[in-house]
Amino acid sequence: MRGHRQTELPEDFWIPIPLETNNITALSPFLVPQDHLGGAGIFYAMAAFMFFLFVAGTAINALTVACTVQYKKLRSHLNYILVNLAMSNLLVTCVGSSTCFFCFCNRYFIAGPTACKIEGFAATLGGMVSLWSLAVIAFERWLVVCKPLGNFAFKSHHAIAGCALTWIFALLAAAPPLFGWSRYIPEGFQCSCGPDWYTSNNKWNNESYVWFLFGFCFSVPFGTIVFCYSQLLFMLKSAAKAQAESASTQKAEREVTRMVVVMVMGFLVCWAPYAIFAVWVVNNRGQSFDLRLATIPSCASKASAVYNPVIYILLNKQFRTCLKKMLGMSTADEEESSGSSVTEVSKVGPA
Template sequence: MYRVLNISSMAPPVVNSTPGPFDGPQWPHQAPRSTYLMVAFLMGTVVVLASFVNGLVILVSLRYKKLRSPLNYILVNLAIADLLVTFCGSTVSFSNNINGYFILGKSVCEFEGFMVSLTGIVGLWSLAILAFERYIVVCKPMGDFRFQQRHAVIGCLFTWVWSLIWTAPPLFGWCSYVPEGLRTSCGPNWYTGGANNNSYIMMLYITCFLMPLSIIIFSYTTLVFTLRAIAAQQKESESTQRAEREVTRMVIAMVLAFLICWCPYTTFALVVAIDKDIKISPTLASMPAYFSKTATIYNPIIYVFMNKQFRNCMLTMMCCGRNPFGTVEDTSTSGSSTGKTEVSSISAGISKVSPA
């Protein structure tokens, strides 16, 4: 009788204890089940749309030779990185949120955290290289510089090597990859205190967010001022003024998209790394990470589909060789030509702001 009573008295703590992130559903301990299902729906939508648009970018680039310009190498590199984020991150998150916990175990958690960090940073630096390329070609700080194939290859290699340098350390003891937020996705450990974790988060913030963001803002800001100076000399030309306004709107869209996507995640990580006493709910802590994955959808829309030449090829391929909107002017080489008028300089600027 004593043993029976003793066992029954121990049962409630076992039943009511919160399971580990790899052991069982985290609802309602971390958040209601409905929250997990809503996140699963979001991730499922991201998987479908990101796979389609990025796959389309790669397929169209491979099919049409005129799209295989050096700059488009960077765009394809961005599409590949976005696809890998989708396959290694969004699909895993979708499955985990359906089940309410990380069903694939600790090893896959570390792999997911590493791959999403690696490919996400590749995407960030690809955007920075795109911005810098437009700056040096349009603003010409290096004279009549021509962005060639070898420059594009070096740029692509740089994004992967630099990203690997800063995402491999958690696999070897400098910080770690752990379940975050709702405990259905993994990332760098910015939850646990200590100099080891804090120093890594600070370095990651500087080298993989502030640096590419600074390059993007500097490049596009200089580009806009350069084109405005040209437009000021052509005040009587309505087409020149319209072109300058178009470039400004596109640049603002690109910078805002970058900030809206990545600022919440990096800000949360930095704040928590600095102040470990701050209390953030699991749902709120997980949202920036999931939201950053949506960049895999609008990256190709902003940086690729806004290009007239690419859009023409895409429509032609999807409509079995016929473009329902007619022929779109090819602007892929306008940035490389030496215009005889200031209006041609504006046209060159547009073709370089809108990927060609």
């Protein structure tokens, strides 16, 4: 059958990773189903997962943007970065998840090498904007709540600058593979594309790019998030200790602590698999590993388009109330509550 004939791989694709299947390099991920990597059920299950990410991620992020446009009270400078996060998530779902769904249905990257570069670049760009947006959110909260600069007023042009920086940093990370520093190739089950961090083709080129991503695009944002939220927790614990008899302050401390833990864990779930796997491969060149495991980091990063909005937007009471009102699901009590004075928790949580 045509789907199982062996063909030569394109020049820009080469995987010397040893697997149980003999002559794997004769099975082009652009030309034939990758049934040597798993049964049809696995590919269709992954297709279903990508379809869920596409539908849920597109819906929740599009609603976030629409809700912000409709309700003026959400268009504060501190919410700009949340809309920026939603836009980056839409890029991941509309280009990355949708393409992967189509390819998983066919069990190989049927869209071709050019589409592979486009999908890899778009998913990486959107993912990096999302990643840096989380760091900017933490930095904004630190500036506004902890006031390290005294009476410094965080204004709209500061928020716009923060959003612009996320796209600049993301382009610095996503563009190099298009110009020869690493490259975009199929990964895992060969139905999604990402930077080449696991082949031995042009070893120094790929390894230097991996270390660049690990240092600039993982360690720096993660360090920023940990520092800023730890300062928030320290400040809140100090306030709670000074007001030990205040039930509202104690409650605020517990709620914000849970929120911060969820935020940090969400970041790690999204990006730790890529960072750990890529660094392990770079430091263990020549050792055999199951190529299919490379699908895990790809799925974790694309899934962030769904769980990041849940953490940063739907857990925001103001956003949640306006969203329910837009969908006709709010009650009079909720609308009255949304207009009341903000609580200590909302001052510390993402706004």
